[in-house]
Amino acid sequence: MSDSRYDPNEKSLFEAPPLAEQERMVEAILFASPEPVSVREMQDRMPHGSDAAEALAYLQRRYEGRGVHLVKVGNAWAFRTAPDLGFLMQKETVELRKLSRAAIETLAIIAYHQPVTRAEIEEIRGVAVSRGTIDQLLEMEWIRLGRRRMTPGRPVTFIVTEGFLDHFGLESARDLPGIKELRSAGLLDNRPMPGAEDDEGDMVGQSELFEEE
């Protein structure tokens, strides 16, 4: 295989390179980038006719059990060192920003209930969410604005980002720890206070996210 190097100049226009070559290409692209790269972008950079997704499947198998792993982050892919080798990396460790208890809880509520409005976060925590908390999470690029809720006042909603998934090693918000149990226990439902006007309309929460994809 090592001799059958792919020369882009020799390619016939519509013939895709062999899969083994595509695998090498995906490997090189992902190695070169510190950020996750979307399948779409890989595909755009690879020669015509390539199938990045298929090449990725092979590559992922190849790196199983190695010192670096191929991981999926949302719709993108990245190489990451195996978590069990973290102890070797003191040198690379970046000081993680300390989050307040309020920020951590707010982040978790957004992740588990997304898309979620500020009013809903406050309802769950039983206390006002300070502007600074949301700002901090936005600034860290762990949350971003989602679609506005189609209820009176059209409040903005918050959702978590790909950066959040990357940081916590999650493939998607569906992989959040315990989310299935929480949902089946009804703890991710919006249950308005009995007798209170349901001014948020139908607060669909995570179910919305799941239907979408």
Next chain:
Amino acid sequence: MSDSRYDPNEKSLFEAPPLAEQERMVEAILFASPEPVSVREMQDRMPHGSDAAEALAYLQRRYEGRGVHLVKVGNAWAFRTAPDLGFLMQKETVELRKLSRAAIETLAIIAYHQPVTRAEIEEIRGVAVSRGTIDQLLEMEWIRLGRRRMTPGRPVTFIVTEGFLDHFGLESARDLPGIKELRSAGLLDNRPMPGAEDDEGDMVGQSELFEEE
């Protein structure tokens, strides 16, 4: 191998981890480091009794022919994408930009008055035409050189190309509408000032103003 993860806390003090584990460690260290890492430094970071050089030799063999190679940089080692895949490290973005006002005016004059010399363009526009503007239009292959004018100095003339006609969906430059038509089509909102009407008479365009090609 993938199950025999190395746990630094369980190691007996003087027993080196298995070579396969050492290979994983070297792989992770080299992957995560922003700079090439020397064998000495790897050794320092790995558990006691490890042999970084040997692990490195195995790792290098493993990456032979892959999309990334293990390369020696001075006294240190680093992963680099395979040289034959350099073409993947280009990300082409096509940016559409509007022609500058000077360029489009010059182009318009050439289209309406071709073949036309630079001096004539300047006379019509009332300002000097920069070399760069003409060069840009030549480079875009929207204009090309016509015959030299048979006047003192034998100046070059410019005419529009097939590519120009193609881009603007014209069969010939003669299809370009005149000022009167523009006005009646509402493309010019200003009304002519009294006495300025003869402007249009001026606009004889290609054939009358200059000799035919």
Next chain:
Amino acid sequence: MAEETSLFESTSVSERLAAEALIVDVDGFEGPLDLLLTLSRTQKVDLRRISVLALAEQYLAFVDRAKALRIELAADYLVMAAWLAFLKSRLLLPPEPGEEGPSAEDMAAHLAFQLERLSAMREAAAQLMARDRLGRDFFGRGFEESVERVRKVRYTASLLELIQAYARIRTRDEFRPYAFDRRDVFTMEDALDRMRGMIGFAGDWTELTSYLPEGWGLEPKRRRSATAATFAASLELAKQGHIEIRQSETFAPIAIRARTTPRATHE
């Protein structure tokens, strides 16, 4: 409480205290729901089987104690206290016939749900923060290979833009904004240049108007400009001692001639 401990681990004590001081005023509770959750733990039962009545009593007792200690309670706590007092009375008394609104049981169930949900979120947050994390437990590529961005700029224009550009040029005079039109302006510099060339031949008195440049004598606007410039230039030349000027009476034609005598003998 294990999950609480791990939650707190990620914040330094001083930061935590500072953050809490901003939000609450009593014992570091983050609002009434947080206080209720903490109180509920003393019942040592599953949150689903919690006695809301007992909890309400605990809460009200807490608030009373705080008042006795003259601790200023935030409005949130007092609102909750009022609501719980109401709930408590509803739970204890039989419903009045024909009473509207939700039943006391529904309200109590909702409170229990809120506590359970908050507790679940706390636990989820702790689990989340305990995960392997990028930059701490696992790492991305350290070396960033330069991905060359080949920026291809393609210029474009539409036919309409082309036509409008041409129209703009051809009709510029019609609608251009006011600009000082130099075509009909004869400057003093122009006049000076012109007169310097001619003055040597003017031995006799000559009317100033005869110095007007060709083509400037007919159209009134141009004539005015040229006359003014020529007159100003003649004054300048007189001042420099090159010519003499005379005017026989007011509004009479002005005449000039070259000076033959040095300026020193000024008469």
